[in-house]
Amino acid sequence: MYSDKVIDHFTNPRNVGEIEGANGVGQVGNAKCGDIMRISLVVEEDIIKDIKFKTFGCGAAVATSSMVTEMVKGKTLEEALKVTNSTVAEALGGLPETKLHCSNLAADAVHDAIKNYLEKTKV
Amino acid sequence: MYSDKVIDHFTNPRNVGEIEGANGVGQVGNAKCGDIMRISLVVEEDIIKDIKFKTFGCGAAVATSSMVTEMVKGKTLEEALKVTNSTVAEALGGLPETKLHCSNLAADAVHDAIKNYLEKTKV
Amino acid sequence: MKRIYLDHSATTPVDPQVAELMMKYFVDYYGNPSSVHYYGREVRKALDEARTQVATLIGANPAEIAFTSGGTEADNLAIQGAAKAKLKKGNHLITSAIEHHAVLDTCKHLGKNGYELTILPVDEEGIISVDELKKAIRPETILVSIMHANNEVGSIQPIEEIGKITKQQDILFHVDAVQSLGKCSIDVKAMNIDLLTISSHKIYGPKGVGALYIRKGVRVSPLMFGGAQERKIRSGTENAPGIIGFGKACELAGQRMESERAHLTSLRDKLIDGIMSKIDNVKLNGPSGSKRLVNNVNVSINFIEGESLLLSLDMIGVAASSGSACTSGSLDPSHVLLAMGLSHEVAHGSLRLSLGMQNTDEDIDYVLEELPKIVDRLRAMSPLYTKTSC
């Protein structure tokens, strides 16, 4: 059902955890629907220097979370905002049909964290 | 489906044919319903001296015809009239449920032949 | 005793390759295909492959196949399901007098429950008239159900012609192809078929498995509710080994079709010619030549009754079937033979010999040798037969 890449990211998830001194934090989903993704990141000079995730959810949810952190780490905010849920799914070699909606929100979580960073720095 | 006795009587039917100088002939059934039994017999001094059958019908029809000829041959008419379709079926070790009605008319054919004999001799 | 099986239209043996494959899914890969784990995933993959194998044989897409428990369920799902789903559009159904009971009795049931039913007659060869079909169509006609090849007399219906008409008039077209699968080429797209019934145990696959092809976009209401398998069209834990076996049987049938058609046609014609020349007072039921299913022989042998013929054949090791009332499970002989205009008497004496992959020329020789003796013996016993009747 899952591609090898999904299984790889599920088994050895990259960048798990929470960054103590994060300057941007985002969260999407809720426990009721079965998926929560939390992203914390450190932005320096418009570049995502560090990023970590914590995820409650199925295999797809964990794998997309892991994949998105790899995809945006070291990128500018502008580049990171171009990464969408579907580009994440693509990078993983596709996801099962039933997983495309509810479990594929990792890019949204990153965008949410960037928004949080931007709001904070605006102030 | 059929008992060994039925198969035996079907494979080696007793008393097949038509008696040239029969003094009683009976027939039941019709080709439409798929079973016809014709009995011809020779009665001498109230005793069935000879009997033969011809039957168009299924295995049960043939076997009951054969069996009934054996059962009544040498018997008095009174005794022969006591042989019923169900005693024939019993003598064969039973018949499949679906065969109990339409294909089990051999005793009726014998009775019909006896009636025919009695009518003839009355005249 | 040598045994010769000539009842392939009733059911076929399972091909050893198919049986072996199924075995694997009984004892090794036995998971529920809905499961997330290894056992489920392995089965899911094999099911997907089976779906493709089945679809390929009839020119469909895998997503258009819904697996069922057999031809009967597929016929019921097609007809009950389409009738229900289309009730807003109309309530008139058309079928033929020679359909299998799975179609005919389902249509008759609907005919007593709010639907209107037209049952088309057939000619003496067992073929419907396309003109009569055209005339039967009404504005409220929602479904035409006509079988591809008849299971008793092997008559092949003008499916392409019907498909053009139903397509033009936007009426659903269901075809029962249980007997033709693997013997006639079927292309649901080219033939404009919306719903097609097939069954595994007639093509050397296991019993208890069938499929309904449902053209993309066509809706049928389910017969059963439950775990929402087969895209909710057919709930119930998938009979995975059965389906996988059916898939393999379809693959093999596709590979063998051409050579089997030649093999069966040659045996069939030899058998028909032999019977007609060796036995008097015999009638071939159904058409001859290309309008006849390649493996079907059906004759009426006058003055004798079908079941006693079958018993006699069985005693010499030959397995066959008959349309006699005694074997039809009802009080009347075959509705197919009656619809073709045969009298009850003649219908009672019908004999179907349906050929298969394993049959040989020697089998036919044996039957042609023995059958006349049996007929003689039974006729000698028959009150209907006199030597002069020929």
Added chain:
Amino acid sequence: MKRIYLDHSATTPVDPQVAELMMKYFVDYYGNPSSVHYYGREVRKALDEARTQVATLIGANPAEIAFTSGGTEADNLAIQGAAKAKLKKGNHLITSAIEHHAVLDTCKHLGKNGYELTILPVDEEGIISVDELKKAIRPETILVSIMHANNEVGSIQPIEEIGKITKQQDILFHVDAVQSLGKCSIDVKAMNIDLLTISSHKIYGPKGVGALYIRKGVRVSPLMFGGAQERKIRSGTENAPGIIGFGKACELAGQRMESERAHLTSLRDKLIDGIMSKIDNVKLNGPSGSKRLVNNVNVSINFIEGESLLLSLDMIGVAASSGSACTSGSLDPSHVLLAMGLSHEVAHGSLRLSLGMQNTDEDIDYVLEELPKIVDRLRAMSPLYTKTSC
């Protein structure tokens, strides 16, 4: 990798004895049981024996068994069939909130099509209240459908008590015994059951076969029309090898029941105790002791999601299942767990380990060794978990 199958409630492997027997009927005795000839007769005999084997396991007469394509079809036949046959008497149905979808969705379908439906709630152990059932009965109640043992949490319902009530009030009583067959003793007569659903693939028989017990004198309308097999209740060429395999599986299940009950209960309790003591923030779902199915373990492991738990277990060779939405095929987690009052969050983290004949003490040791590590790893990844949450 060593593989441990703990998903026997989803499906079981086919017992090698059963598979071997079936093989014979695939390739040697392959006839259609309706046929007059040798091939048909041999199969008919074996079918009759299978019917007796199945009947014996549940205390029924062979003539009261109708074979179907599985539990789902049997549930649908019982409920749709009885509802239709009894419509003159009334139109009210009663079922429970924790039934299998094959029962619940069939009842809900009827509830939208002219019938009235009461869905009884369950307590936190997943058991219905007999008092509430009594209160729900109306003059127009025609059918009560309550499962014997629940497939997710193993709760056993008070079937005897319900049977007394329905008998007294002359209401049909249908019981889905798919999970309890072979694990609890069942006596349809003593329990006053009118209709009982069973399925082969949960007791080491083949998939795609089931049966409905129909008490003598009870009428159900058929779902399908056709060749009038199974006394017209279920048309379609009989899946003879499947039915024969099911019969054998029933015979074996009867012979093994007592020893298996002991074996499974001991493994079950060891597994439950181990999980409860080794992992914090865990909740046992369903009752304990004799009200629980002997082979069922179901726990909610807080802060983690079921499917990722299953994937992690699968990677170490353990096959299990979950009521998480990601595995239920719908957007909501298990309707059973929700009906028992669990929150969505807790239901998402449920894990079902269902034991079988082949499982050993070592299997349980392995799971108890590995599961806590997996839980730790997934909790470390979870935004819901903080070390202090216990």
